[in-house]
Amino acid sequence: MDFNLSEDHQLLSDSLRRFLAENYDIETRNRTAYAAPFHAPETWSALAELGVIGAFVPEGQGGYGGTADDVAVIFEELGRGLCSEPMLGTLLGLRLLAALGQTDLAARVIDGETRVALAVSEPQVACDLSCLQATARCEGDVWRLSGRKSAVYGAPGADLVLVVARLADAGENAALGLFLIHAPESIAAPMIDGGGIADIVLDGLQAECLSTDCAELVEDALDLGRIALCAEAVGAMSHLIEITIDYLRQRKQFGRTLASFQALQHRVVDMVVEREQCRSITIAAVAAYGTPAQARTVSMAKNLIGRMGSWIAEEAIQLHGGIGMTWEYPGSHYAKRLVMIDHQLGDRNDHVLRMIRLKPGAPPAEAA
Amino acid sequence: MDLEFTDEERAFREDVRKFLQRELPRDIAGKVAAGKDLERDDILRWQAILHARGWLAATWPKEHGGPGWSAVERHIFSEECALHSAPRLPPFGLNMLGPVLIRFGNDQQKREILPRILDGSDWWCQGYSEPGAGSDLASLRTRAVRDGDHYVVNGQKTWTTLGQYANKIFCLVRTSTQGKPQEGISFLLVDLDAPGVEMRPIRLIDGGHEVNEVFFTDVRVPVANLVGEENQGWTIAKYLLTHERTNIAGIGYATKELERFHRLAREITRDGRRLSDSPLHAARAAEIEAELEALRITNLRMLANARDGAAGGVESSLLKLKGTQVRQMLQNLYRSALGSQAAPIADELSENELTVPVDAARAAPVYFNHRKLSIFGGSNEIQRNIVAKELFKE
Numbered sequence: 068m069d070f071n072l073s074e075d076h077q078l079l080s081d082s083l084r085r086f087l088a089e090n091y092d093i094e095t096r097n098r099t100a101y102a103a104p105f106h107a108p109e110t111w112s113a114l115a116e117l118g119v120i121g122a123f124v125p126e127g128q129g130g131y132g133g134t135a136d137d138v139a140v141i142f143e144e145l146g147r148g149l150c151s152e153p154m155l156g157t158l159l160g161l162r163l164l165a166a167l168g169q170t171d172l173a174a175r176v177i178d179g180e181t182r183v184a185l186a187v188s189e190p191q192v193a194c195d196l197s198c199l200q201a202t203a204r205c206e207g208d209v210w211r212l213s214g215r216k217s218a219v220y221g222a223p224g225a226d227l228v229l230v231v232a233r234l235a236d237a238g239e240n241a242a243l244g245l246f247l248i249h250a251p252e253s254i255a256a257p258m259i260d261g262g263g264i265a266d267i268v269l270d271g272l273q274a275e276c277l278s279t280d281c282a283e284l285v286e287d288a289l290d291l292g293r294i295a296l297c298a299e300a301v302g303a304m305s306h307l308i309e310i311t312i313d314y315l316r317q318r319k320q321f322g323r324t325l326a327s328f329q330a331l332q333h334r335v336v337d338m339v340v341e342r343e344q345c346r347s348i349t350i351a352a353v354a355a356y357g358t359p360a361q362a363r364t365v366s367m368a369k370n371l372i373g374r375m376g377s378w379i380a381e382e383a384i385q386l387h388g389g390i391g392m393t394w395e396y397p398g399s400h401y402a403k404r405l406v407m408i409d410h411q412l413g414d415r416n417d418h419v420l421r422m423i424r425l426k427p428g429a430p431p432a433e434a435a
Numbered sequence: 436m437d438l439e440f441t442d443e444e445r446a447f448r449e450d451v452r453k454f455l456q457r458e459l460p461r462d463i464a465g466k467v468a469a470g471k472d473l474e475r476d477d478i479l480r481w482q483a484i485l486h487a488r489g490w491l492a493a494t495w496p497k498e499h500g501g502p503g504w505s506a507v508e509r510h511i512f513s514e515e516c517a518l519h520s521a522p523r524l525p526p527f528g529l530n531m532l533g534p535v536l537i538r539f540g541n542d543q544q545k546r547e548i549l550p551r552i553l554d555g556s557d558w559w560c561q562g563y564s565e566p567g568a569g570s571d572l573a574s575l576r577t578r579a580v581r582d583g584d585h586y587v588v589n590g591q592k593t594w595t596t597l598g599q600y601a602n603k604i605f606c607l608v609r610t611s612t613q614g615k616p617q618e619g620i621s622f623l624l625v626d627l628d629a630p631g632v633e634m635r636p637i638r639l640i641d642g643g644h645e646v647n648e649v650f651f652t653d654v655r656v657p658v659a660n661l662v663g664e665e666n667q668g669w670t671i672a673k674y675l676l677t678h679e680r681t682n683i684a685g686i687g688y689a690t691k692e693l694e695r696f697h698r699l700a701r702e703i704t705r706d707g708r709r710l711s712d713s714p715l716h717a718a719r720a721a722e723i724e725a726e727l728e729a730l731r732i733t734n735l736r737m738l739a740n741a742r743d744g745a746a747g748g749v750e751s752s753l754l755k756l757k758g759t760q761v762r763q764m765l766q767n768l769y770r771s772a773l774g775s776q777a778a779p780i781a782d783e784l785s786e787n788e789l790t791v792p793v794d795a796a797r798a799a800p801v802y803f804n805h806r807k808l809s810i811f812g813g814s815n816e817i818q819r820n821i822v823a824k825e826l827f828k829e
């Protein structure tokens with residue numbers, strides 16, 4: 068048993084942490100996070116140069132990593148630095164491009180020249196791909212898409228968008244196809260916690276078909292995205308707890324530091340206990356990736372992180388008092404990020420339901 | 436035991452309902468229901484309607500222009516207002532300064548100031564907190580030094596709610612550094628237009644502007660603006676805190692929020708199922724409902740105590756604690772109901788671009804904003820300290 072990072076991962080983690088600490092302060096972050104195009108090209112190329120994007124895909128597919136471990140190491144640091152660059156969408160889209168043999172496109176994404184996003188969820192579909200409504204219809208040799216895609220992370224300003232759509236005229240259980248569109252028009256907005264999001268209305272849009280049966284691949288990419296979000300949350304909560312402790316040490320009321328009140332120390336201890344739980348469940352999900360336990364363990368992680376991330380965020384705000392409520396205080400943006408992670412790629416409820424679905428009625432392992 | 440209201444109280448509730456249905460402007464109620472910020476004018480318009488009916492200053496006695504209601508009537512009134520999405524009235528003039536002047540003010544202050552609160556001529560804000568004095572309010576340092584017929588005020592207040600709408604501020608200021616910190620504080624009324632007063636906005640977590648910083652540099656304030664005696668400010672501040680605060684538990688708001696969740700749950704479909712059919716959401720809502728029902732009765736028990744003259748500071752602490760917890764749980768539930776659709780900043784989209792009901796689109800920012808409930812008005816930790824002090828006193 069060894070829970071230490073490998074030497075390579077330690078290096079990657081350190082260099083990313085250093086880069087964000089030196090080049091990505093909260094003012095820079097907030098300037099790009101809340102205003103279109105929600106993305107700073109110079110930060111993006113620097114991240115690509117550090118090898119961050121290439122680490123999302125295996126060597127055989129043009130990258131230099133591609134394990135769940137690689138992804139988790141990177142996203143933990145992105146979380147710690149509260150990076151709002153469109154990395155999640157890129158991870159999801161790039162995995163699929165690479166897996167489907169689109170090596171040229173994948174290489175451009177890895178170099179940071181091209182940005183890709185994945186349009187999978189819909190206004191009424193969070194997690195269960197069998198509920199997707201968007202359709203693709205083949206007319207002669209042209210594919211046309213219809214429906215509305217929603218919560219497309221990183222879509223504003225993306226060069227490529229991959230769209231998951233049900234093949235038309237093939238009945239209820241029709242396969243899901245994957246389609247490529249170029250810089251589509253979108254209904255773009257900043258997210259509450261920063262970063263760009265968009266809906267895409269597919270009104271008969273013409274598209275290139277990359278796959279006519281992609282459900283499993285997409286599910287795998289989404290699970291990896293969930294692991295990324297969990298790791299990001301662990302990084303963000305670690306930083307938020309650190310600055311909460313710092314603040315309690317500095318802030319004086321009643322002639323003493325807030326840190327000297329045992330009632331408040333205990334609150335922080337509980338936050339740390341949950342952070343450790345979150346780290347552990349993320350490690351479990353990383354380990355389960357690619358095994359039969361993948362989906363269920365990832366859902367466990369996403370559920371626990373969803374609950375505890377928002378709870379830690381609420382506690383951190385509370386312990387800061389009024390300051391924690393302000394835009395100017397970096398902690399408030401970390402808190403927003405932690406809460407809103409529970410709204411991405413399925414929330415605590417969606418993932419509890421998925422756990423139950425995957426193993427209906429089974430007792431917990433120990434009890435059996 | 437009798438959980439029922441009397442016939443008179445029920446009739447009163449009916450009156451309040453009819454009045455709200457008839458008089459509350461639709462556009463204002465719509466904004467409140469959608470969690471939108473209200474304009475200064477919205478609030479003044481509603482205040483004028485209430486004033487015309489004689490119902491504006493719920494806590495004031497009749498002789499000063501209040502309705503002379505009992506605690507139970509005040510409760511019924513505020514509950515119905517919340518249920519009808521009436522705007523929350525800024526408490527500063529009506530529930531804070533008004534009662535203070537009625538109790539501690541001199542005749543001239545009562546005569547000149549109270550009517551201007553009622554008719555909307557003055558908008559007051561509250562200058563208690565300072566950067567260094569939050570929970571430990573008594574450590575406040577804004578100085579007021581006597582100079583002939585004036586005090587000269589220097590210092591800074593912060594977190595001043597809706598100061599941008601106000602023309603006046605009531606402040607706790609330090610007039611003496613002798614003795615315990617509590618003993619050197621005075622209650623002073625300051626004109627925000629006076630030379631040397633500067634107000635700067637503070638942006639909150641949700642991006643909104645509802646609080647401010649106020650800076651005082653050599654501001655000359657007539658001695659006539661002192662309320663009560665010099666160095667009696669702490670007594671006044673404590674009077675305000677223990678002065679029975681209506682609706683501190685926010686039952687009406689919570690009831691409305693639960694109802695709103697159920698309505699939204701019927702409109703939202705996720706992963707092939709209507710949210711109202713999801714046992715997980717239904718169970719969470721049902722558990723909160725149980726808490727709310729208990730709180731409703733706790734509130735009535737404490738109201739009955741207040742009516743019988745047995746209300747204490749501990750009771751309002753209990754109500755504040757549980758009331759804010761229940762409301763924050765409801766805000767949380769409502770936000771979660773939206774799933775991925777909660778993420779975009781709805782103010783940047785047009786109504787026809789939204790995928791959720793317009794009323795619900797701001798659920799996430801409103802949730803973040805309501806984290807303030809457990810921080811202001813005496814944080815929940817300070818409320819626990821108050822209760823603990825009572826429980827563990829020697």
Ligand SMILES: Cc1cc2nc3c(=O)[nH]c(=O)nc-3n(C[C@H](O)[C@H](O)[C@H](O)COP(=O)(O)OP(=O)(O)OC[C@H]3O[C@@H](n4cnc5c(N)ncnc54)[C@H](O)[C@@H]3O)c2cc1C
Binds near residue numbers: 386
């Ligand atoms: C949205 C908003 C509006 C406000 N409006 C106004 C206004 O109009 N006018 C005004 O005067 N003020 C206003 N306030 C200020 C409010 O009253 C203070 O924020 C509050 O008193 C807490 O003070 P603080 O923010 O300095 O936090 P601090 O006092 O620094 O507290 C930080 C944390 O430590 C905890 N803590 C402090 N002391 C103890 C202790 N002894 N034991 C255990 N825990 C402790 C607190 O509970 C909190 O969790 C407003 C605040 C907010 C957020």
